[in-house]
Amino acid sequence: MATSTSPLIFSPPHLLHRNRRREANPQPRSCTRAYLLLRRRVVSDRRLYCSPGGEVSAAPSPAAEQQEEAAKAEEEYTLLAVTGSDFNEVIMIIDSPATRYLLLDTNRNVHSVLPKTGVWTNSYWDEFASLPTVVPRGxxxxxxxxxxxxAHLMLKFYPWIQLVGWEIDPKIIELSRDYFGLPDLEKTTESGGSLSVHIGDALSPSATIEGGFAGIVVDLFADGxxxxxxxxxxTWLQIAKKLMPDGRIIVNCGGADAAVSLADDTGPSSWVQNPTIKALCAAFPGQLNWKRLSEKESVNYVALTGPLxxxxxxxxxxxxxxxxKVKQWVPCELA
Structure with a gap:
């Protein structure tokens, strides 16, 4: 696994997401030459290079050299680890004073974050923390x-909750235990809550428990x-069978299937711009709610099953x- 002690400055993040279900078998890489996209505004133009010794170094472009002094005032990023797996050709762990990031696939999309100076991500993950208050105890x-x-968010605010997580890539779980505090989540809290980790296909019929789930969070992406x-x-009808009575599903639905401005996305039927919400609305007619996050929050659509x-x-x-934020949810209305 390659490491770097040189600070790296990045451009804005692709907050796109997680969990690959691909059968490819790429070879792990010690390092990769690529632009890393990790900031809301561009402060520098740097690339990662593999040195002959296998270490990763940051070589500034001419534009970066001109901005070096300004960049020092910005938050700096450090590459902690680069590797690959049977499911993810590229896996990167990036660190900054405020946040740690998990990047996956050749597009280097951010699939997980660990805030250090607070608990909120200012992205779609925060929406998941609203689920436990509208589902049965379970x-x-x-x-x-x-x-x-x-899981970090939910156990922070609901330390009694029992979470059961599925991740298809064992390498991600290994790195998460090393870099993202996963072992702390797997320990039982004083209130009895914990995270149980399962490695496997999240859509498998075996990804369930006796009695069903009170709630299901779905955040499944591959290649961005x-x-x-x-x-x-x-698919949604099968997932719904894993719920207990009055349980709900909350979903990160990604973006629109075409470029859409927020100004064009305020109508009651504008959810049709997202293919996942269209499938959900057909699966749960009259029992689906949706919202679209702001530009600051990654512009993702999210959906929630059940009555509003x-x-x-x-x-x-x-x-x-x-x-x-919870007051922004609206019903999915068929045209």
Missing amino acids: PIALLGLGAGTA KIIPQLEEVE PDLDEWSTSVPSELST
Whole structure:
């Protein structure tokens, strides 16, 4: 596994997501030459190079040299690890003073984050933390565990909760235990909560428990795109069978299937721009809600099954940082 002690400055992140279901068998790489995209604004133009000794170094471009002094005032990033697996050709761990990142696939999309100066990600993961207050008391499944971003959030605010996570790539679990504090989540809290980790296909019929789940979080991506099974009605009907009565599914649905501005995405039927929500709405007619996150929050669509909760009650039951956000949910209305 290659390491680097040189600070690396990056451009904005692709907050796209997790869990690959591919049968390829690429060879792990000690390092890779590529642009790494990890900042909201561009502060430098650097590339990673493999030196003859296998170490990763950052070679600045002329533009980067001109901005070197300005970049020093910005948050710096360090490459902690680069490797690959049978499921992910490229796996990178990037560190900064404020956040640690898991990057996957050749597009280097961010699949997990671990904030260091707080708990909130300011992206779609925060939405998952609103689920426990609108489902029955019981275990919650995380289909697409990644490095455990959603698990960190949920156990922070609901330390009694039993989480059961599935991740298809054992290498990601290994790295998450080394770099993302996964062992802390696997320990039982004083309130009885914990995370149980399963390595395997999150859509397998075996990815279930006796009695069903109170809630299911679905966050399954490959190559920066939602996996195609989630655009099929039958997939959602099978996932719903894993719920206990009155249970709900919350889904990271990715983006629109074409470039869409936020201004064009305010109508009651604008969810049709997202293929996953279209499949969900067909699977759960009259029992689906959706919202689209802001530019600051990665512009993802998210969906929630079941009747629309009482938004005022929901607002008072979630952490204060989510109280306004839950009021943005609206029903998925068929045209």
